[in-house]
Amino acid sequence: MRDQATIGSNHDIAKITLSAVGEVYNKKICDSLMDRVNAAEAVTKALKRRQTENEQNFRNKEYYNSFIRFIEIMKRIKNFIIDVSNLNRYQKFVHSGSVKDRFDSLTNDFDEVMTESHFTIAVANEEQRMIDQFALESDIADMTKFLEKIGGGIIDQNQKINIVLHEVSLLKEKLDHSDSDQNIKAKKIKSTELNDPLKSKPTDHLQNSDPKEAAKIQGHLAILGKLHESPYIIKFYGLSKIENSDVMVLDWAEYGSLKELYSKYDIEWHVKVPIALAICRGLTFLHSCEILHHDIRCAHILMDANLTPKIAKFNYSRMASGPTSDMKG
Structure with missing residues (x-):
């Protein structure tokens, strides 16, 4: 079960990386999330490399449940990157506030589960939070301006994505x-x-x-x-x-x-x-x-x-x- 969970997390992280390769819009937001994905990749590789040493941790129910939650959060990050970087999916974020809310929820949940699992990472600090906030505000402002001016049939007469x-x-x-x-x-x-x-x-x-x-x-x-x-x-x-x-x-x-x-x-x-x-x-x-x-x-x-x-x-x-x-x- 432990091996399957670790392999599953590696597979999900690989899919997130592939999703990010084709990102077009909101690149700063995606980059902030990819900082966490890269940190998570390092963690899962270490877990796989030291399977014997970590076996006792995975026998602990709370630790194991935290790791399963970690995998679910990685899947949510993948879906968010796909949604926010493609115009045909961006319509679900009717208001820019929904982008911020979902981004904040993902980053907070990620940082929390990493702390719960005692994973050592370099993204849950004040400097990173400032970088995240700048990326979020910058991309939302750029996206709003882009949608106002792009024309060409992308925005319909109701000012919504066609x-x-x-x-x-x-x-x-x-x-x-x-x-x-x-x-x-x-x-x-x-x-x-x-x-x-x-x-x-x-x-x-x-x-x-x-x-x-x-x-x-x-x-x-x-x-x-x-x-x-x-x-x-x-x-x-x-x-x-x-x-x-x-x-x-x-x-x-x-x-x-x-x-x-x-x-x-x-x-x-x-x-x-x-x-x-x-x-x-x-x-x-x-x-x-x-x-x-x-x-x-x-x-x-x-x-x-x-x-x-x-x-x-x-x-x-x-x-x-x-x-x-x-x-x-």
Whole structure:
């Protein structure tokens, strides 16, 4: 039982470290917690190395229960790091006070259980508490400012993190963990409903793929259909058939690609800056959905009649946690 508990704690700490590697937001908060994780890692390694000497401690019920509580706290730290460092999970912290409350609860519980178990660590002191407080206040202030200014579809009209980020996350989980994705499909559009200014683009992926691969592509297209919540990503309406070929139905781009635009016109700086900012906001939206485009260039940015850039051509995009996928658009 003692060995299983120690091994379990090492496994949980390893998962926390992996979670922290991909952190994007609230890095100072995550770093403060990682100080404790690193201290905990040193403790568990020492316990494992000196199993015989510590066997008597683990036979003590209070000591053993404290160690089990220590493992649970490490799991809570892992979940908090995941929640606070990802935009699509940050919505659960409706008020910045809830971030502070949960952070304080975790650090206090951690320091307490380390004292109960007589573990020697260097994080439960006044200097560390000052570092923790600065990290907390700094990240909360930065996050509040970021959410006020980011735009690009991440924040909805009610000034809340757009629910589509969570919806995309759920779709991705279904695609990642299910052998059968038959129920996740892109919207079907009758060819009789097509008219300008929509644009149709042939795709032979569904016709030439085996059922499992076709289902995967359908899932990726369903995700693509959610991304139009950002005004800086090309809107994908769904799939249709024209002359017996599957086509993707996309929004019309009056000026073609950004490459075509600057080849024909001399774009002034006061126009270039908003275009660049809009593209950055579109990429931030994608990243918040844990989608990495991988092939951003002027030829893959479409321009509408208002000179609003639309990120397109998702051929080489991939989910942040998965392999490259051919999510064309």
